Amino acid sequence: METLHFCSLSSGSSGNCYYLGYQEKGLLIDAGISALSIKKHLQNIGKSIGQIMGIVVTHNHHDHIAGLQTLSKKYHIPIYTTETVWRHILRSNKQREIGSDCIRHIQVEKEFDLIGFSIQAFRVLHDTPEALGYYITCGQRKITVVTDLGHICSTAARFIQLANFLIIESNYDRDMLLKGTYPEDLKRRILGKNGHLENSECADFLATHRNPDLTHIFLAHLSRDNNTPELALKTMTDRLLPVAPPPCLLPEIAVLQRNSPSKVYAL
Ligand SMILES: [Zn+2]
Ligand SMILES: [Zn+2]
Numbered sequence: 001m002e003t004l005h006f007c008s009l010s011s012g013s014s015g016n017c018y019y020l021g022y023q024e025k026g027l028l029i030d031a032g033i034s035a036l037s038i039k040k041h042l043q044n045i046g047k048s049i050g051q052i053m054g055i056v057v058t059h060n061h062h063d064h065i066a067g068l069q070t071l072s073k074k075y076h077i078p079i080y081t082t083e084t085v086w087r088h089i090l091r092s093n094k095q096r097e098i099g100s101d102c103i104r105h106i107q108v109e110k111e112f113d114l115i116g117f118s119i120q121a122f123r124v125l126h127d128t129p130e131a132l133g134y135y136i137t138c139g140q141r142k143i144t145v146v147t148d149l150g151h152i153c154s155t156a157a158r159f160i161q162l163a164n165f166l167i168i169e170s171n172y173d174r175d176m177l178l179k180g181t182y183p184e185d186l187k188r189r190i191l192g193k194n195g196h197l198e199n200s201e202c203a204d205f206l207a208t209h210r211n212p213d214l215t216h217i218f219l220a221h222l223s224r225d226n227n228t229p230e231l232a233l234k235t236m237t238d239r240l241l242p243v244a245p246p247p248c249l250l251p252e253i254a255v256l257q258r259n260s261p262s263k264v265y266a267l
Helices: 035-044 068-075 083-091 154-162 174-179 184-191 199-209 229-243
Strands: 005-010 017-021 026-029 052-056 079-082 103-106 112-114 117-124 131-138 141-146 165-169 216-220 252-255
Touching (some): 052 068, 052 112, 079 083, 079 117, 083 103, 117 154, 131 154, 154 199, 174 184, 199 229, 216 229
Parallel strands (some): 026 052, 079 103, 141 165
Antiparallel strands (some): 005 017, 112 117, 117 131
């Protein structure tokens, strides 16, 4: 079985971009940082932009699409998302010149194949007309990527529970948000069902509903102002420890940093 590599190039409201692939080729999940930064980060992990065979996009917020136009115009990389998400991406001033040769339409919960990965998009709740998570399989490896969701709805729950490798949002600590300086309407938006996922909802769900074969949890899209990597990690570890099956086989838990790439994980 060929080794898979995963690396977070950036995670958080200033930009999201994840690499998943083999030795020779791979794909990106979102491209929310500049094409130049993506190129640089890929080089630092021994990959090149020429090895990227496609980009799957979760939704139209800037922190997920910032690099798309340049990547399409300069490198002609195919970009996959649903018709609704495309419509809103192309309305954005900075993305309206995405080359039509790069536009690929996919349908929700309909598998498609990309470089040997079987990929399904599924809907999540977020403050945009359509936001997606992705469920990506390769042989026995089942990878779910789910960021930017206000609440774990039944659809997201279904795909999270399938994963043995999970990239999931752990955006904010409720106390930090409530006591923080954000305006009240922004607090309400983040706290709402279409906002972002708080540390404890994420941890409580995984404590009781995770796949027994889940080996890795990556905590993603942390808020700069309403969370800390230590707090997100502690919340998850504290909730998972009491319910870990004997002899306490905890998944590996890592926090994806906002402004620096993660190490390269071999799956
Ligand atoms: Zn985001
Ligand atoms: Zn978003």
